[in-house]
Amino acid sequence: MSVVGGVRPTKGFLLEMKKRLSFIERGCEFLKLKRDHLAKELTVALDVLRGRRSKINEKLREIYDAIVTAYLALGPSEVRSQANSIKKTYEIEILPKSVMGVQYPSMKVVSKPKIEGKLDPVLFKAASLMMEVFEEILRLAEFESRAERVADELGKTNRKVNALENIVIPSYKQVIKFIQDKLDEEDLEELVRTKLIGGVIARRGE
Amino acid sequence: MRAELLDSNTLRNLAEARDFKEFLEILSKTPYGEELANAEIDVLELEQILNKKFLERLNKIIISSPKEISEFIKDYYIMGLEIKNLKRILRGKFSGMPSEWIARSLIPMRPYLSVNFEELLETKTLEEFVEALKETAYATLSESLRICVEHEVLWPMETRLNGLHVDRIEVSLMNLSPEDRVIVKRVLQTRMDIENLLAADKWGKEFGRQTPPRGYFYRIYGVPLEVLESLIKTGDLEEIIKSLGTPYYQILKPLLEDDVALVRRYLQRYIYEVLRKSKTRSDFAFPAIFFLLTSFENEIENLASIAWGKEQGVPPKKILKYILLPS
Numbered sequence A: 001m002s003v004v005g006g007v008r009p010t011k012g013f014l015l016e017m018k019k020r021l022s023f024i025e026r027g028c029e030f031l032k033l034k035r036d037h038l039a040k041e042l043t044v045a046l047d048v049l050r051g052r053r054s055k056i057n058e059k060l061r062e063i064y065d066a067i068v069t070a071y072l073a074l075g076p077s078e079v080r081s082q083a084n085s086i087k088k089t090y091e092i093e094i095l096p097k098s099v100m101g102v103q104y105p106s107m108k109v110v111s112k113p114k115i116e117g118k119l120d121p122v123l124f125k126a127a128s129l130m131m132e133v134f135e136e137i138l139r140l141a142e143f144e145s146r147a148e149r150v151a152d153e154l155g156k157t158n159r160k161v162n163a164l165e166n167i168v169i170p171s172y173k174q175v176i177k178f179i180q181d182k183l184d185e186e187d188l189e190e191l192v193r194t195k196l197i198g199g200v201i202a203r204r205g206e
Numbered sequence B: 001m002r003a004e005l006l007d008s009n010t011l012r013n014l015a016e017a018r019d020f021k022e023f024l025e026i027l028s029k030t031p032y033g034e035e036l037a038n039a040e041i042d043v044l045e046l047e048q049i050l051n052k053k054f055l056e057r058l059n060k061i062i063i064s065s066p067k068e069i070s071e072f073i074k075d076y077y078i079m080g081l082e083i084k085n086l087k088r089i090l091r092g093k094f095s096g097m098p099s100e101w102i103a104r105s106l107i108p109m110r111p112y113l114s115v116n117f118e119e120l121l122e123t124k125t126l127e128e129f130v131e132a133l134k135e136t137a138y139a140t141l142s143e144s145l146r147i148c149v150e151h152e153v154l155w156p157m158e159t160r161l162n163g164l165h166v167d168r169i170e171v172s173l174m175n176l177s178p179e180d181r182v183i184v185k186r187v188l189q190t191r192m193d194i195e196n197l198l199a200a201d202k203w204g205k206e207f208g209r210q211t212p213p214r215g216y217f218y219r220i221y222g223v224p225l226e227v228l229e230s231l232i233k234t235g236d237l238e239e240i241i242k243s244l245g246t247p248y249y250q251i252l253k254p255l256l257e258d259d260v261a262l263v264r265r266y267l268q269r270y271i272y273e274v275l276r277k278s279k280t281r282s283d284f285a286f287p288a289i290f291f292l293l294t295s296f297e298n299e300i301e302n303l304a305s306i307a308w309g310k311e312q313g314v315p316p317k318k319i320l321k322y323i324l325l326p327s
Helices: A011-074 A076-084 A121-205 B008-015 B020-028 B043-064 B067-095 B099-105 B117-122 B126-132 B139-151 B155-173 B178-206 B225-234 B237-244 B248-257 B260-278 B286-312 B316-321
Strands: A091-099 A102-111
Touching: A011 A076, A011 A121, A011 B260, A011 B286, A011 B316, A076 A121, A076 B043, A076 B067, A076 B099, A076 B286, A091 A121, A102 A121, A121 B178, A121 B260, B008 B020, B008 B286, B008 B316, B020 B286, B043 B067, B043 B286, B067 B099, B067 B117, B067 B126, B067 B155, B067 B286, B099 B117, B117 B126, B126 B139, B139 B155, B155 B178, B178 B225, B178 B248, B178 B260, B178 B286, B225 B237, B237 B248, B248 B260, B260 B286, B286 B316
Parallel strands: none
Antiparallel strands: A091 A102
């Protein structure tokens, strides 16, 4: 379907179209800036994530080893029983934060379980290692969610920029050109008509 | 009954089984096979079966032993199992767990029921729990209640329970012959000393080298209080355990690498060897019975650990590191 269908080839409409085009071009520039910022943010986030993830994986392996040792030394029922003596669990507050207009959840530890004086030394070692890494896991989850949402927003922004650059702006330009051509044509017709009338009047005067 | 003990090859085969299913297949060909017949069980159920089997064996020996030995066995093993159950109920009550959950973790104690576990399971608070034990051997537990409630910790009550057990064993061993008494004292002393040293090391690490409250060490044996306090204050583990000499240094050496589980395994090995060497007399004499029961106790603990390891896919090398293979 032609983009010029239903277009009124008037000067007023041409001015309106030009105004809209300039507004869209400015918006497109802003979106490109946002896209570049988000891409930069995502690259940094991915680098950090890779580093943190491997560190946490290493620590989790150590924790798993400590837990296996506790189970082998104390027996499954005893480990469960001792673990049950921990009264409180982690209390976490989740708040929304924003980067470049992209919202992501931010986690804050409100209270931690108290494990001192409650567990056998074998299990205490595993539990304290787990508690050390738990907050890092929360930070990692927060960071992953942030990276995921930034990547999502980057995709959306990219699609918007592409749509504006390849579809919206060219179609506006086409409409403007069509109107301009029409107006030029009308101007030329008017000129010819004026000249013809001028010639007729001149001949009548002779 | 000695023939019922699993040899080290069988234990090794169990530890090297491909998975929990193969573990059960191997175990079903041992004296535990009867209990496992046609049973689709998980690790926790297996642990209950093993505990039941241990209690059956204890019962057989109690019935057939002279009075002083059977009384000692009741105080040493039956009370030990009872205290394990009390600690499990205590922990559950402390964290507000539903009674049914706690009940599932309890070791079956029939026919030895000196406390009413059902009544204890119905209690709602620590105060009610202590009140329910008023007419039993654990009446003095109420003395540790205040500190537990004030500081939201359980160790005062758990230490008191351990202490009551030691007190009872000490009374009971007075009825044994002087030679038998020496064996039990040696086992008891080594166990208590090692546990005190582990507790001192733990306290120092957990509470930043602060002095623990009075009563933290319920009973002091061969390792004096000054040594334990010095370990808490300085944390100089290597120096202190070196100064203690044999057998403490050999048992506690893995603690230098923070491997408490291996310390326990070395302690178990040490006690096993002490009892093995002392059972020179007939199979019906006390040392032989004590050795047999300790071997059965080690065996069920080992089997529960191997079973869990197999269910979780733990490598055999790691399992074998923490279990005691009989010699």
